[in-house]
Amino acid sequence: MKSTQATQEEYFSFLRSVSLLRDLPEEKLSKIVDCLEIDYFDKGEYIIREGEEGNTFFIIAKGEVCVTQTTGGCTEPREIKTLGVGDYFGEKALISEDVRSANIISTENDTQCLVVDRDNFNQMVGTYEELQAYLKEYVEKLSRCDVRRNAL
Ligand code: WNU
Structure with missing residues (x-):
């Protein structure tokens, strides 16, 4: 990411506030800041689609998203939760080497995500x-949630 010193510092302190990254060493966090991409999404836009291949991890810097999933015999995806600033998603496809297991949809205009490849x-x-x-x-817990949801 090419950005000003001030922006770099803003992202650094934002990332430090994300619970998952709280204990990462300074140089590691700086490295993440150096290679971040920022993506912007409008209300209703899909950030992740269930079943697609994915190679990115997202941290919400602004706005809100909802998580939906196709379960059981239902044809329509069901909303399973909403995520906001400081929350993250997309780790499952990376960790379980699988396709995306849910949809992530922006529920606000100008939702901003920090994207890590x-x-x-x-x-x-x-x-x-x-x-x-x-x-x-x-991720194992999420898989168990998925199974349970599918059984309903
Ligand atoms: C859920 N089941 C599934 C969420 C985000 C981070 C953590 C929960 Cl550590 P992906 C779709 C993404 C998936 C998860 C996210 O959706 N997700 C869920 C569930 O019950 N996925 N299968 N809840 S929000 C969430 C915990 O990040 O990763 O790459 O894409 O499969």
Whole structure:
């Protein structure tokens, strides 16, 4: 990401406020800031589509998104939760080496996401065991939620 020093510092302190990244070492966080992309989405726009391949991890910097999923015999995806500033998503396809398992849709205009690609995501979590363990456990929990939801 090419940006001013001031913007870099803003992203740095924002990332520090994200619970997942709270304990990352300074140089690691700076590295993430260096390779961030920012993506902007309008209300109703799909950020992630269920079933597609995905190679990116997102952190919400502004706005709100909803998570929907096709479950059971239903043809219409169901809303399962909403996420806001400081929340993140898209880790599951990266960790379980699978296609996207839910839809992520912007529910506001000018929703801004910080986007980390697979290589940088792996560098971010790969060398940091606690983070890796935490995310892995969380992804397994999501899979169990999916199974339960499908059984309803
Ligand atoms: C859920 N089931 C599934 C959420 C975000 C981060 C964490 C929950 Cl650590 P992906 C679709 C994304 C997926 C998850 C997100 O949707 N998601 C869920 C569920 O119950 N996915 N299968 N809840 S919000 C959320 C925990 O990030 O990653 O790459 O794309 O499959």
